[in-house]
Amino acid sequence: MEAVNLNRLAYFAAVVDTGSFTRAAERLGITKTVVSQQVAKLEDELKTALLMRTTRRVEPxxxxxxxxxxxIFILREAEDAIGEITRANVEPGGVLRVAAPNDYGTSRIAPLAAAFSRRYPACRVELVLSDARIDPVANQIDLSIRVGWLDDSSLHARRVGGFRQLLVAAPQFAETMDIHDPDQVSHAPFVANAALKEPLIWHFNKGDFERRTIRMRQVLSINTTPAVLAATLAGGGLSVLPDYLVADLLSEKRLIAVLPEWSLPIGGVHVVYPTAKFRPSKVSSFVKMLMAAESGQTNNEITISPLSHGRSGTG
Structure with a gap:
């Protein structure tokens, strides 16, 4: 069989859709003769009759x-591919609505949105910060940033980065403690983040084999991460906080890392999209900038200052 010219599928599909060579020609903006010739050539190439002509209608x-x-499937896929490539080459414009948690949104996404606006002045960014899950469809959100662990496998999500969780305390509080083992942490006052699924249960790891699961002694429960940080800085107790929120404070010695030789589970930074066949250039461009920023942050090591007085395990 000779090679089939796939371009003729569009002529054939138009005839079946409209039930007429004349209406197919009108839809395609060409003459009826051209449509008829192309369909006839397609039948010759396939050695098969594709249409039955009647006095009223053409039936397949x-x-x-x-x-x-x-x-229909092939033509739609081709149209989507062309549309996606075309949009990828278009300068981002219009309104980009981004949802993010309060802490990560403030520390990472707000500066990124400012840089994005400078790079693409035709695009206006609207940043919605909330620790509650926002319905992207109802709120017309182009993309959401989820920090931590995704509990819904049906989401169209992409991991763009990660973060460490650190057990920290204010220096004035840490100096009153003598913690050198995770088991001792369970007896220390703890500021819990009520926004987490299990704010009091933490899994400590050291090397490849040592594992400890510790239940903290809550003295204060707060439902936003920035407020947990504020209470910890004020000496309220130990707390577990993400590195992107405490890195500078550790370097400035306003916070002390407790048990730095033990690690806590690493969390992920994900971009979650509404269901769509393709992404507008404003979305893909923002995600590229976010991935580049996350890559730079991942490569930066956090400096953990040791606590004075020689107390082991407190940083």
Missing amino acids: TEAGRLLHARS
Whole structure:
């Protein structure tokens, strides 16, 4: 069989969709003769009758119905691919609505949104910060940033970075403690983040084999991470906080890392999209900038200052 010219599928599909060579020609903006010739050549190439002509309407044969169903899929996929490539080459513009948690949104996404606006002045960014899950469809959100662990596998999500969790305390509080083992942490006052699924249960790891699961002694429960940080800085107790929020404070010695030789589970930074066939350039460009920023942050080591007085395990 000779090679089939796939361009003729569009002519054939238009005839089946409209039920007429004349209406197909009108839809395609060409003459009826051209449509008829192209469909006839397609039948010759396939050595199969695809259409039955009647006085009122053109109907597909059984082979024609099968080819039409496949043709629609092929043509739509081609249109989507062309649309995606075209949009990728278009300068971002319009309004980009981004949702993010309060802490990560303030420390990372707000500066990134400012840089994005400078790079793409035709695009206006609207940043929605909330620790509650926001319905992207109802709130017309283009993309959401989720920090931590995704509990819904049906989401269309992409991991763009990660973060360490650190057990920290204010220096004036840490100096009153003598913590050198995770088991001792369970007896220390703890500021819990009520926004977490399990704010009091933490899994400590050291090397490849040592594992400890510790239940903290809550003295204060707060439902936003920035407020947990504020209470910890004020000497309220130990707390577990993400590195992107405490890195500078550790370097400035306003916070002390407790048990730095033990690690806590690493969390992820994810971009979550509403369901769509393709992403507008404003979305893909923002995600690229976020991934580049996360890559730079991942490569930066956090300096952990040791606590004075020689107390082991407190930083």
